[in-house]
Amino acid sequence: MRVRVVLFTSDLRVHDHPPLRAALDASDAVVPLFVRDSGIDAASFTVPNREAFLADCLRDLDAGLRERGGRLILRDGDVTDEVAKVVSETDACAVHLAGGVSRYARRREDGLRAALRGLGCEVVVHDAVVTCVPPGEVAPAGKDHFAVFTPYHRHWDQQPVRSVVRAPRAITVPEGVGSAPLPQRDKVPGVSPGLAEGGEEAGRKRLTAWLRSGISAYEDRHDDLPGDATSKLSPHLHFGTIGPVEAAQRSRAAGGPGAEAFVRQLAWRDFHHQVLAARPAAAHDDYRTQGDRWRTARSAREDIEAWQEGRTGYPVVDAAMRQLRHEGWMHNRGRLIASSFLVKTLYVDWRVGARHFLDLLVDGDVANNQLNWQWMAGTGTDSRPNRVLNPLAQAERYDPDGTYVRRWVPELAGLEGAAVHRPWKLRGLERAAYDYPDPIVELSDGLARFKRARGLD
DSSP states (O other), rough: OOOEEEEESSSSOOOTTHHHHHHHTSSSSSEEEEEEEEHHHHTTTOHHHHHHHHHHHHHHHHHHHHTOOOOOOEEOOHHHHHHHHHHHHHSEEEEEEOOSSSSSHHHHHHHHHHHHTTTTTTEEESSSSSSSOOOTTTOOSSSSOOOOOOOOHHHTTSSOEEEEEESSSOOOTTTTTTOOOOOGGGGOOOOOOOOOOOSSSHHHHHHHHHHHTTTGGHHHTTTOOOTTTSSOHHHHHHHHHSSSHHHHHHHHHOOOOOHHHEEEEEEHHHHHHHHHHHHHHGTTSSSOOOOOOBOOOOTTTHEEEEEHHTTOOOOHHHHHHHHHHHHHHHHHHHHHHHHHHHISSSOBOOOHHHHHHHHHHHHHOHHHHHHHHHHHHHSOOOOOOTTTOOOHHHHHHTTTSSSHHHHGGGGTTTTTTTGGGGGGGOHHHHHHSOOOOEEEEEEEHHHHHHHTTTTOO
């Protein structure tokens, strides 16, 4: 019997899955394998929200495989060791997996090749599974990647995209391959109470609903904080319960300005992946240093704690941070406002904010999280490194009636309209009625500090 292993990583689906399709076409049986990798635990990347969402994804993936006659094989430990064990147990001739872009993913691929070579087993890496366009496929002449989004997007938009791969009808798994028990979401402590459901079924339902009733208004409403009119597909893209190629193809088929704007966001995702693939150190080092001497976790401890807890005294910032803690997710405009406040107004090292986001975000992705933080800090790919988002101006523009703030900062619910954005303007007993802090910094003072640090004063 010809056996091949399909190693699932961040592609937890049966629809539009090139590694699974290729393995099935070339073998009599496949081993659908997921390894809960001890290396990821050691890197402190396993956090409650993603662990709980992953539990949903693995159980749903197993159900999807069982509907087709297969099942998911789950192992725990070092990914290279566990894959080698499965190859030895089944005499598999090849391991198929999706290509990754992080330094860790590349080391994993290299480690698999080295370990399996002696077993006579081939490693087949598939592109355009985690991204629409493979990193490195689009690059300027003489360079390995685009450093600016606009020209990247122009070329990206002209690239031919592979066809969506149909889900298999039948899957045969060799008998006798042992598996660890599937995890359960309700056994994971410390999960955000409003965390969304994970899994391919939930992801596909969300994508279909989004295409039917949300995407047409996306261009006009994607920054609407109270309207909550974004797709909320980012967790499913991160875990691969929906494929970016299928999301792009179906969005383009829907057509219209909203679809174009949404597909542009998928291009941003690919852009960050190709930057990290070319510059893996950008996961922790400045892509373009500005010579900053940031305030650190130690020197700015009280300010950082206030920001993390949603007690900065700026309601729109605090609303965004509380949404993050409650849902394990944050509105895209809220992410920009909250990150700008930390790095530009408080002048705190972007890595402090990036780590906190990774500790809570269910869609916490190294490429997108770290490079978006650097974009806001002005040390990444932003062509305007000194931009500062004024949280009051942002609140007035994107939450004009204060609905978003009142949703997430309930102690201010008694303030009507835009007055909720400036509670410190209240006086006497009226101010005392609200258990909410005064601003931890004057915006003018924060701006002056930032300009001094960047030599702009």
